Amino acid sequence: MVRDTFQPGGRAPAPPPLDLVQDFVNTEIPEWARDDLATPTQLDAWLRERGLLEADEAVDAEAFVAARELRTGLRSLALLNTFEALPDEVVRAGFRSALSVVSLRVELGEDGTLLLEPFGKGGCRALGAIVAVVLEAQTSGSWRRMKACRKESCGWLFFDSSRNCSSNWCSMSICGNRVKTTAYRSRRSVKP
């Protein structure tokens, strides 16, 4: 299992609570054909480890399918932050379907602030907690710094803390240079 604290290029992990979303999406590493949420049991363990499932709860099939669609959908949103590529219709449909089963409601806080709260039971509430973090980050503006590496086979979620929010790759030395080298080689190869 990839350590959750591992970040390419020595980047700092996303600040809490966004690190939850970052770790969730990075359970899949397309480039390595790696998926740490490949079974309901793995998803169950992952959510439990983060305190998102009660002892007497378990992940059901609906939550498992939703979790995988949610993960793909969230990566596409992060990619939208990297460069303006809107998710395709298949991804959007899966994302909508995942959102339709997550359980969130609005609560009245002590000080009169309206709060978004996950509710209900099991996996659908746990996924609600992840979606709530994204929604709050979109509202506060920090979401725009949550990016997906633009190298197609990578997609690693990283937190762009650069002043002008202009990073494109999880790590310039890993993905950025490789992409540039490939582009350079292909430019050279088309020369007569």
Ligand SMILES: [Zn+2]
């Ligand atoms: Zn990358």
